[in-house]
Amino acid sequence: MTPQDLDLPSPAAMSRLDLFGDEFVRDPYPWLDALRADAPVHQDPGTGLWLVSRYDDIRRVLLDPAPAVFHPDNAQDAVTPLPVGVLRVLARAGFRLPPALANNGTDSHHGLRRVVTRFFNAQRVAAAVPVIERIADELLDAAQRRLEATGSCDLFEVYAQILPCRVLMELLGIDGVDPATLIRWSDASLELFWGRPAPERQLELAALVGEFSQWLTATVSAAPARPGSFVEALSRHRLPDGRPLDVGTAVGVCFFVFIAGQSTTGQLISTTLHRALTEPRLWSRAADEQGFPEAWVEEVLRREPPVTTWRRVAAEPVTLGGVDVPAGAQLLLMLMGSGSDPEVFDAPDHMCPHRANARHHLSFGVGRHRCPGASLARTEAAVALRVAARRLPHARITPADERPPILGLLSFRAPLQVRVAP
Numbered sequence: 001m002t003p004q005d006l007d008l009p010s011p012a013a014m015s016r017l018d019l020f021g022d023e024f025v026r027d028p029y030p031w032l033d034a035l036r037a038d039a040p041v042h043q044d045p046g047t048g049l050w051l052v053s054r055y056d057d058i059r060r061v062l063l064d065p066a067p068a069v070f071h072p073d074n075a076q077d078a079v080t081p082l083p084v085g086v087l088r089v090l091a092r093a094g095f096r097l098p099p100a101l102a103n104n105g106t107d108s109h110h111g112l113r114r115v116v117t118r119f120f121n122a123q124r125v126a127a128a129v130p131v132i133e134r135i136a137d138e139l140l141d142a143a144q145r146r147l148e149a150t151g152s153c154d155l156f157e158v159y160a161q162i163l164p165c166r167v168l169m170e171l172l173g174i175d176g177v178d179p180a181t182l183i184r185w186s187d188a189s190l191e192l193f194w195g196r197p198a199p200e201r202q203l204e205l206a207a208l209v210g211e212f213s214q215w216l217t218a219t220v221s222a223a224p225a226r227p228g229s230f231v232e233a234l235s236r237h238r239l240p241d242g243r244p245l246d247v248g249t250a251v252g253v254c255f256f257v258f259i260a261g262q263s264t265t266g267q268l269i270s271t272t273l274h275r276a277l278t279e280p281r282l283w284s285r286a287a288d289e290q291g292f293p294e295a296w297v298e299e300v301l302r303r304e305p306p307v308t309t310w311r312r313v314a315a316e317p318v319t320l321g322g323v324d325v326p327a328g329a330q331l332l333l334m335l336m337g338s339g340s341d342p343e344v345f346d347a348p349d350h351m352c353p354h355r356a357n358a359r360h361h362l363s364f365g366v367g368r369h370r371c372p373g374a375s376l377a378r379t380e381a382a383v384a385l386r387v388a389a390r391r392l393p394h395a396r397i398t399p400a401d402e403r404p405p406i407l408g409l410l411s412f413r414a415p416l417q418v419r420v421a422p
């Protein structure tokens, strides 16, 4: 079967692929299918990144045994180069990105990661369910009032993006900042490092990232840290050589966790709600059927995850998917497309809650850097769906809102609006 039979973009059309363009952001599936079928390891002319599209190749890169060939050092690099003026704004704020978590291939990674996993282990997540439900209820009280007063309400704005931020603040003991500010800083960081902003916009974003960095520096430097908080756990942590963490690395850890712990989950909740509201009978099943929200969230993670790609860099020349990749090649692992690889998932374009291998997707990564927040993210999204479906049983998306604006960054994708009417 050729790409034409499947109505896929042809290999020649790959030169038209624009990872930030509206066509790809709105409907990436034909491109992801074509890449997997015809160009499984393909250098994208727009970004210079090597797109790796097949499930098995991505898994191989992520499970790379030591001594590693595929390093994580580029995980947080700005995909759009930062001009000197922007670098100056960041430098003035003392912003740095030392190896900490996702971008750390050194021997300090394991211990730092353990600090994070202790906060999000299965017991802590199970104990957090009442907290998530309480905050969900509070936010939906406000949503309901807005629906009654104005006849519509955007569940992304008032619910999906705020819930994970407030949950994270409670779990990590973050205070001294309001959720709206934390969300603004986090969104600015994602856009600056994973987006394609114009130079003037980069300056605005850098100013926000600088504010975020200065606040984090003040927070990790303040003594004594709040007992039981994440910052206190970092202050007690010792590096492999016995030294305590320097402020820059502690800020780097918090920078990543405070962003990863809320923006991505907000995006997952947004996609979960949007898809549940646009497919027949889903909303009522989510309200009533035991285990259904969890199964639905898993399918959303497989088919339409919020973290669509992740990066690695090849430390030496290597053959991947039959293609010779040079040393220094920046790889872009197409996590989202791998969840629709027909070699692994039957009828991948169908949402089949409870499919047998539902959890085999790579949307949280796998191996040494596998997302330590996976259990919290899954739980929050399932609770968010169940509580919303019960509290707003008649909510519906109006036809005009079925094609919402979409966040389209290199590694993050989700509807930026879930407007419902009662």
Ligand code: HEM
Binding pocket: 062, 072, 101, 102, 103, 104, 113, 116, 120, 256, 257, 260, 261, 262, 264, 265, 268, 305, 306, 307, 310, 363, 364, 365, 366, 367, 368, 369, 370, 371, 372, 373, 374, 376, 377, 378
């Ligand atoms: C739906 C929500 C989320 C998705 C899809 C997601 C996805 C990912 C992915 C793909 C990675 C990279 C894995 C790799 O390099 O192999 C990652 C790493 C990470 N995530 Fe998440 N994540 C989510 C939510 C969270 C949450 C809620 C937290 C914290 C509470 C979190 C904290 C982290 C951290 C600290 C890392 C770096 C781990 C390391 O390098 O060892 N994430 N995540």
